[in-house]
Amino acid sequence: MKLLDRFLDGDRIALSRVITLLENDRNRRSAILDRLYPRSGNARRIGITGPPGSGKSTLTDRLTKQLRISGRTVGIIAVDPTSPFTGGALLGDRLRMQGSWDDPQVFLRSLADRSHTGGLSEATPHAMTALDAFGKDVIIVETVGVGQSTLDVSDVSDTTVVLLTPESGDSIQAMKAGLMEIADVLVVNKADREGADRFAAELRTIVDLGRWEEGWKPPVLSVSARDNTGMDGLYEKLDAHGDYLAGEGRLRRRRMRQGRSAIEKALGEMWRGRLTKLRDADCTMDRLSERVARREIHPLAAAGELMDELSV
Numbered sequence: 001m002k003l004l005d006r007f008l009d010g011d012r013i014a015l016s017r018v019i020t021l022l023e024n025d026r027n028r029r030s031a032i033l034d035r036l037y038p039r040s041g042n043a044r045r046i047g048i049t050g051p052p053g054s055g056k057s058t059l060t061d062r063l064t065k066q067l068r069i070s071g072r073t074v075g076i077i078a079v080d081p082t083s084p085f086t087g088g089a090l091l092g093d094r095l096r097m098q099g100s101w102d103d104p105q106v107f108l109r110s111l112a113d114r115s116h117t118g119g120l121s122e123a124t125p126h127a128m129t130a131l132d133a134f135g136k137d138v139i140i141v142e143t144v145g146v147g148q149s150t151l152d153v154s155d156v157s158d159t160t161v162v163l164l165t166p167e168s169g170d171s172i173q174a175m176k177a178g179l180m181e182i183a184d185v186l187v188v189n190k191a192d193r194e195g196a197d198r199f200a201a202e203l204r205t206i207v208d209l210g211r212w213e214e215g216w217k218p219p220v221l222s223v224s225a226r227d228n229t230g231m232d233g234l235y236e237k238l239d240a241h242g243d244y245l246a247g248e249g250r251l252r253r254r255r256m257r258q259g260r261s262a263i264e265k266a267l268g269e270m271w272r273g274r275l276t277k278l279r280d281a282d283c284t285m286d287r288l289s290e291r292v293a294r295r296e297i298h299p300l301a302a303a304g305e306l307m308d309e310l311s312v
Contacts, residue, residue, distance in 0.1 A: 004035050007134065012107065019109055019130050023123035026273070033129060040132035041255075043075070044242060047157030049143040049179070054163045055189040056142050058225040064100040066235050067138050075131030075139045076100070076108040079121050107131065113144050120144075120152045122269070125262060128156060154182035155261045158251060159241045161185045161234075164203070166195040180206065183218045185237050191222035191230060216244050274310045284309065 006014035018036075021028055046063075048056050057078065064074050100106045109131075111121040120143055121127075131139050143153050154160045162183035167190075180186075186207070188200045203220045212218065219237050223230030245251040275281055288302040297305075 004032070007130075008039075010135070012104075015107065015130060015134050016109070019123075019127045022126040022130060023111065023121070029126065033126065036129050036133040040129045043128075043132040043136050044138045045128065045141070045156065045158045046138065046238065047141045047143070047153035047160045048163060049151075049153045049160065049182075050163030050189075051165075051168050054165050054168065055225045056163055059161075059163060059187070059189060059223070060140055060142050061100050062225050062228055062231050063235070063238075064103075064106055064140065066231060068100075068103060068105060072137040073105045073135065074100075074107070075128075075134070075136035076106065076142065077124055077127050077131070077139065078108065078110045078142045079113050079124060079144045080110050107134075107136065120156070125156050151178050151182050155258050158245055158254065159184045159238060161187055161238075163187045163189050164199070165190045166193050166199045168199075180210070184216070184241050185234070186218050186220045187234060188220065188222045189225055191224050192227070196222060213250075215247075216241065271307075271310065275306070278310060 003014055003017060007018050018032060022032060048060055048063075050056055060076060060078070064076065067074050100108065109127060111123055111127060113121050120141070124141060128139050128141065141153060141156060160182050162179045162185070164179070164186065165188065186203055188196055188203065190196065191200075200220050200222050207218055207220060210217075221230060221233050221237065223234055225231070245254065278284060284306065288297075288306060291297050292299055292302050
């Protein structure tokens with residue numbers, strides 16, 4: 001059987017190989033997505049993000065267990081830092097998800113961020129499409145540790161969980177990081193630590209003062225993923241947000257916004273690809289850079305000239 005036929009027949013090894021092709025083979029990526037994309041769009045997509053060390057992997061593991069108890073199949077995309085030696089993912093998440101990764105109804109894939117900004121890998125949305133088309137009920141995306149301007153997870157998730165800890169800094173700093181703006185659910189992890197209650201209270205005050213979508217204000221939950229306390233409340237809020245999105249076309253509008261973002265990113269990738277194929281691309285860039293340095297043209301004008309050359 002061909003690879004995609006085995007994939008559609010439920011072969012997990014074929015699923016793994018398809019994700020590898022989507023990640024590494026740009027020439028075959030579009031043809032594979034032609035087959036898979038019409039079969040996707042049914043899975044619930046949950047993004048989990050937060051600063052390094054906030055407990056994202058442990059929370060993902062706990063949440064996966066609860067999803068499995070409810071009978072749902074789960075796909076997990078864990079974005080890891082890139083190994084400086086192999087260029088692949090460091091696979092640290094597998095060490096913290098040992099309770100889930102050997103479940104045959106759970107598929108865990110680590111992707112290297114490859115220095116891609118945004119907290120995700122460039123291949124993340126494609127891998128999610130593969131898991132969706134494979135028939136997973138829920139797809140969880142766990143970002144690499146994020147800070148300012150690394151908020152791409154909201155562009156691929158129906159529900160974004162922002163995970164913070166008492167050590168994340170005061171609530172004003174959390175707000176500055178932009179994480180508050182993308183949160184559908186705010187979670188203070190390591191709730192047994194000193195200052196957790198105060199931090200959660202400050203977050204609730206900021207949420208009360210904020211402007212949110214009509215009908216949904218991000219709840220602030222206190223949990224301890226390590227001790228598995230407070231997870232029932234998180235599970236309930238995730239279900240509640242799913243019900244909220246199901247009403248009045250909200251999920252459709254959210255996915256249309258995400259689709260627009262995906263198109264814009266794909267256009268950027270295509271133009272970068274054309275630039276690398278441009279004859280004497282380095283010489284062209286050097287020539288334009290020198291003219292910018294001499295103040296003969298400004299960067300926008302230089303970019304316009306380059307676009308004209310790429311359009312030929």
